[in-house]
Amino acid sequence: MSGSHHTPSAGAPTLAETIAVNLARSFSDGEVGFTGLVTGGAAALFGTSIPLAAMALAQAMHAPNLTILLAGWSHNPDLQSLSVMPDSEFDAVLRDLPCDAQMMTYPGPWSIRRGDIDFGFSSGVQVDAVGNINSVCVGDPARPKVRLVGPILQPEHMTLFGREYVMMPHHARRNFVERVDYVSGVGYPGGLDGRRRLGLHHGGPEWVVTPKCIFDFDKENGRIRLKSVHSEADRQDIAAHTGFAVDSTGVPQTAAPTLEELDLLRRHVDARGVLLGRREA
């Protein structure tokens, strides 16, 4: 980096930066992280851009041997060469983005059932009180009120990956429900014992990240709980926007980035603001 003109980055951390930093700190060196290519506004930010920034920041800090799987198939893509986020999973733009390895068919470079993938990111229209997620439908699955895309890779994300970060771009009662209308990715019904009774000995949701808070789980009883709130305002109205019971008493605020982390994010990981948005200079 150029030394003589180096001044600390201006400006308080954005929510996206704070979330990226908290995610980055939770990754270990040598892990493999898998993100899909989500498109459109807040969904793309939470589903793809923040995870990419978090993994690239971890690589720059404490995890130089972490592997990023963009769209599940491009290994360690050159994110800094991007002038705009790719919005197509399998077209020439992503094919031609420089990277370490590409998946050309299935089965490919990673052995999903052997535990090659340490963590992943997914989303859904609903998350429930035990961490089940739903991307299939709203209402009775036999005759849904809203038909969505289908289970896609969620069953695999929530069982075959080492752990899962559920990234929810909106925090409203209809998204955080006591029981999802369709379980496309399974959480902790009955806790870890409950998962074992279902034949699941691996993986599961670790965090649920929203614009208001980060949830984690009491894995003994299987219940979702607040891990941190992003602000005092969020603490005040979170219960009103959540369809299952939450108690924010004594829950800490989400940890703030250090100056070093912010500086790396802004000058190195995302110097062009492609991932986390352009900031005022």
Add this chain to the structure above:
Amino acid sequence: MTPSTSKVGSIADAVALIPDGTRLAIGGFAIYQHPMAVVRALIRAGRRDLTVVGTVSGNEVDLLAGAGCLKRVETSYVGLEKYGLAPNFRRAVEEGRIEVVDYPEVLSFDRFRASQENLTFWPCDYLGGTDVLARNPDIKIFTCPITGRSLQAVPPADPEVVVLHAIAADERGNVILPRRHLLPQGLDVIMARGCDTVIVTVEKIVPRALVRRHAEQVQIPAYKTRLVVEAPWGAHPTAVLGRYATDDAHFRDYVAASASPEGFAAYLDRYVHAPADHAAYLERIGAERLGALTELDTL
């Protein structure tokens, strides 16, 4: 000497191999490289009660769903990626006109691997607690004879017919994949290997001599193919990797038209029913638009 058999035929020949009620697999992935010329011809021919068995489905299923051709869909996803939910599929499912059987993505690939290996099921251990398992009577629980663990037996895809779109083949039916390809083209090959009636539409039918210079790229050899059809721009409006890009404007028009049944009916009239065949469809799209989509892959 007896000459070798040509597999070359027409889109009408392809449609004749796909009667009402066929269990059909359609190549391509999401909004990439579907054999759309055949899909439009199936609608034009008024096909009914098709079952589509797929992996990651997109506008091909949406178009068939809106046109009333489908009875059942077995797949992991039906959507239009950056263009949003599949509007006609969504409407058909919400109105109870199509049965959907949801499979996880990797298992949807493995179902075609099971067909390739002629297995009666693919074993799985990770469906416990999901509605994928709870709502699908075709997935059976069994005890692993080696470990005693409870496992799930997932039925193979077993399509009666596979139709896919590739860049080139020779008259005998040797199909060339681009050297630099991605998962969608790889999955097409798995689909083709698990079926006895494989129809391939191609951008160009090329001389056998050209195929023999690229033999390492022939992943579907002639004895696997039943019919080869030359259909330039045959995947439009989806992309063909290394040949042409997604027709972004067409997709946006498609989604806008599909906001209502009437709008979609007008789309069908304009792009499916009014053009008598694929050549007429291409005339309707126009040379200027098609030319602008061309991708220069290698120099």
